[in-house]
Amino acid sequence: MDKSERILMAHGAGGYLMQKLIKEHILSILPKDSFEVGLHALDDSAIVNGVVFKSDSYTVKPLFFPGGDIGRLAVSGTVNDISVMGGKPIALSLALILEEGFPVDDLDRIMYSIADTCREADVYIATGDTKVVERGSLDGCIINCSGIGVRSRYLDYNLDIVRKFRRGFEARWLLDSNIKPGDKIIVSGTIGDHGVAILSCREGYGFESNIRSDVKPLNRMVERALSVGGIVAMKDPTRGGLANLLNEWSEKSRVGILIREEDIPIREGVRAACEMLGIDPLEIGNEGKVVIAVVEEMAEEVLEALRETEEGRDAAIIGEATDEFEGVAMETLIGGKRIIPPPLGDPVPRIC
Numbered sequence: 001m002d003k004s005e006r007i008l009m010a011h012g013a014g015g016y017l018m019q020k021l022i023k024e025h026i027l028s029i030l031p032k033d034s035f036e037v038g039l040h041a042l043d044d045s046a047i048v049n050g051v052v053f054k055s056d057s058y059t060v061k062p063l064f065f066p067g068g069d070i071g072r073l074a075v076s077g078t079v080n081d082i083s084v085m086g087g088k089p090i091a092l093s094l095a096l097i098l099e100e101g102f103p104v105d106d107l108d109r110i111m112y113s114i115a116d117t118c119r120e121a122d123v124y125i126a127t128g129d130t131k132v133v134e135r136g137s138l139d140g141c142i143i144n145c146s147g148i149g150v151r152s153r154y155l156d157y158n159l160d161i162v163r164k165f166r167r168g169f170e171a172r173w174l175l176d177s178n179i180k181p182g183d184k185i186i187v188s189g190t191i192g193d194h195g196v197a198i199l200s201c202r203e204g205y206g207f208e209s210n211i212r213s214d215v216k217p218l219n220r221m222v223e224r225a226l227s228v229g230g231i232v233a234m235k236d237p238t239r240g241g242l243a244n245l246l247n248e249w250s251e252k253s254r255v256g257i258l259i260r261e262e263d264i265p266i267r268e269g270v271r272a273a274c275e276m277l278g279i280d281p282l283e284i285g286n287e288g289k290v291v292i293a294v295v296e297e298m299a300e301e302v303l304e305a306l307r308e309t310e311e312g313r314d315a316a317i318i319g320e321a322t323d324e325f326e327g328v329a330m331e332t333l334i335g336g337k338r339i340i341p342p343p344l345g346d347p348v349p350r351i352c
């Protein structure tokens with residue numbers, strides 16, 4: 001980046017441009033930590049002295065959307081990033097930044113939603129902060145929600161099952177770098193719902209759609225999957241969607257990943273909206289889904305357990321890791337193979 005360059009919306013869109021900004025202008029400047037999983041891992045959460053630690057800000061536009069709102073999103077997003085490491089979320093922080101003139105009624109709605117989502121996820125807001133900025137300085141309300149978690153009671157059992165099938169497996173957490181050729185890739189449900197729900201109510205788009213956001217805390221479903229065992233990695237396909245997630249896994253684990261288009265669960269309404277708007281459902285963010293890499297021998301059992309849960313009933317095995325090529329490729333419906341490159345950024349800005 002030269003000196004005259006400025007921040008673009010795409011720098012916050014979860015794809016290649018954001019990764020580049022983070023690596024060149026954030027990671028390279030900060031002192032390097034020596035935590036078990038620190039900032040340089042760029043994983044879903046850090047692991048600091050055995051504690052799972054996550055920070056996330058929420059800038060979704062609009063604040064209220066079909067299926068959710070910024071409050072439900074904040075709690076779910078942070079809970080999910082802690083859960084996918086193999087953590088059990090315990091306590092969250094809530095930092096509200098409000099614009100002068102913001103309706104107190106809207107704040108109440110957001111807070112009741114936060115309370116409901118905390119109950120659903122069995123977490124508490126333990127600390128917080130409230131700031132107000134002048135009218136015009138921001139779009140109503142943004143939220144930072146950080147959180148801590150402890151080791152899930154099923155994580156060690158899960159890793160023991162991995163070691164039964166893979167000698168020498170040493171990882172203590174579910175890391176992006178844990179995947180080996182042969183591991184099966186599972187998605188916990190339909191993709192693209194959140195991004196399309198947000199777009200459907202945006203000014204200037206306003207297309208007819210009955211798609212609702214999938215925003216949901218997934219810690220209970222994740223625990224259920226871990227109690228089966230054999231899971232090596234887990235991640236939530238948020239900004240940049242499934243395409244970005246699989247490319248991150250491929251790069252950090254140094255494996256190829258092959259997925260099959262016909263096996264990827266996508267709602268008809270999402271498919272239709274994406275076709276109309278010319279965007280790729282694989283690149284759209286989700287807020288109530290996880291992707292799981294599991295040793296081949298346990299894949300069917302994990303899939304079955306997921307399907308028994310409400311939030312995982314559409315789960316599917318969509319492919320596997322391979323050493324036959326690098327990067328991510330998809331067998332298409334018409335029988336060809338297509339490279340899935342890392343997206344430059346999510347096609348829908350400010351979805352989370």
Ligand code: MG
Pocket residue numbers: 044081235236238
């Ligand atoms: Mg994540």
